[in-house]
Structures are given as structure tokens and as C-alpha cells.
Amino acid sequence: MSDFLPRNIRNLIEEFTKLPGIGPKTAERLTFHLLRSDQRKSRDLGDSLIKLRDGIIHCQSCFNFSTENPCEICSNSYREKDLICVVEEPLDIVAIEKTHSFKGVYHVLHGALSPIDGIGLNDLRIEELFNRVRKNDPIIKEIILATNLGLEGEATAQYIYNQLKNSDIQITRIAKGLPVGSNLEYADDVSLKNSILGRKDFI
Ligand SMILES: [Zn+2]
Numbered sequence: 001m002s003d004f005l006p007r008n009i010r011n012l013i014e015e016f017t018k019l020p021g022i023g024p025k026t027a028e029r030l031t032f033h034l035l036r037s038d039q040r041k042s043r044d045l046g047d048s049l050i051k052l053r054d055g056i057i058h059c060q061s062c063f064n065f066s067t068e069n070p071c072e073i074c075s076n077s078y079r080e081k082d083l084i085c086v087v088e089e090p091l092d093i094v095a096i097e098k099t100h101s102f103k104g105v106y107h108v109l110h111g112a113l114s115p116i117d118g119i120g121l122n123d124l125r126i127e128e129l130f131n132r133v134r135k136n137d138p139i140i141k142e143i144i145l146a147t148n149l150g151l152e153g154e155a156t157a158q159y160i161y162n163q164l165k166n167s168d169i170q171i172t173r174i175a176k177g178l179p180v181g182s183n184l185e186y187a188d189d190v191s192l193k194n195s196i197l198g199r200k201d202f203i
Contacts, residue, residue: 009035061132063108063125065090073105080104082141085196086129086160088112088148092184096146099193104144107132112152113159119152126160133164142170144199148183149176161202172199 002010009031016027034042058064059071066072073079073093083104087093093106109124121127133140145160147153161171175198178187187195 062106063110063128064093064106078103081138083144084129084132084140084142085144085146086157087146087184088153088156089183089185092146095185095187095192096196099189099196101193101196104142109147109156112147112156114152114155124156126156129160130163133167133169140169142172144172144174144196145202146174146184146196149174149178150183157202165202171202173202174199 005013012031012034013024013027016022016030017024022030034045055067056065057067057069059066059069059074061070061074064071064073068075080103084107085096085102085104086107086109087096088109088111090108093108096102096106107125107129109126109129111119111124113119113121113124133143143160143164145157147156157173161173164171174195177191177195177198178184184192
């Protein structure tokens, strides 16, 4: 990085580059954008960053980020509690909610099984899903496995299916219409909606 730049500027560029999807050029652009803007913009950004995690917890039912336990979706009486959609990340819920095609509740695994990256069962909220199934209160009719369609997502869906296949619950998998390997969060609304509505029994 350019050593002639003041340290504060270099620091912010460096922090931006640590974020996913932001390369050095974008980091520089963002930093200089803030430098040129009204100082209030930087203050508001700093303020939001400092407060980002304040009061944020995991809902103890679905493990989505929330300020309440249970979260807004789990406590909503209009949602179908017998239908659980299992996703890898909280962002997947944001993507699915935008499609307005799902009225059940969720379960967030917080990742997918990936031996190569050292991510195993204990790093995910899989056991918590099995606890929900064991508890079966409210009664669960269907579990939609909406993990991503890449290798890790498929392996995770297969593992969950193997553990639950002898239960009375219908286990389904989202349809393959989405680009293979791509994350749900990047899918367009129509494809994602079709993928959920076109789900099939897991085999
Ligand atoms: Zn919840």
C-alpha cells in the first residue's frame, strides 16, 4: 500500500480489504469517498459499526440473528410452524423472504459441513435442528433442505436427510433450477421462488 498516505487513511483501506468481496481498489475508493464526503457520513458509519452487535442474539429456536428470543418470524402466529426451511446463513433467509413464497419458519445452520475447511458438526447448529425434531412441539410436517447446491451444501443436506429419514417428517430438497455451486443469496428472486415451490422429496 502507498506508504506516503497518512496512517489513518491506510488503516481504513486495510480494514475495508479484510471484508469479503472488497479488493484493494474498492477499499481505496470507499476510503477516499468518505474523505471527500461530509464528516457526518463517516461518523454515522463509525457509529453503526460500533453499535452493530448491540443487543443482537441468536433466536434459540431458529438461530437467526435477532434482538428478541424467539425472533419475529418464530413468534409470528401467521407463520406455519410445522414447516421448517433449513438454510446455511441468515442472509439466505433475507433472500427467501424477498420472494414471498415461503410462510413457514427457518433453521439456520451457520455454515455447511466442509472437512477441507475444518468445519464439522460441532461448528454448526445441526444438533439443534435434531433437538427441534426430537421435541416435535409444535409438530413438524416437513423439513425443506435449502442448503446451497454446491458440494458442501449437498453433503450437509445428505447428512441431515440420513439422520432424519426414519422419522415421520417429509424431507424435501429445493429444486435444482439455481446455478450449481452458487449461493442462495445470489440467486434472483424468481429462480429462488421456483426452487422453493418446485422442491422435491429427498432421495
Ligand atoms: Zn427464530
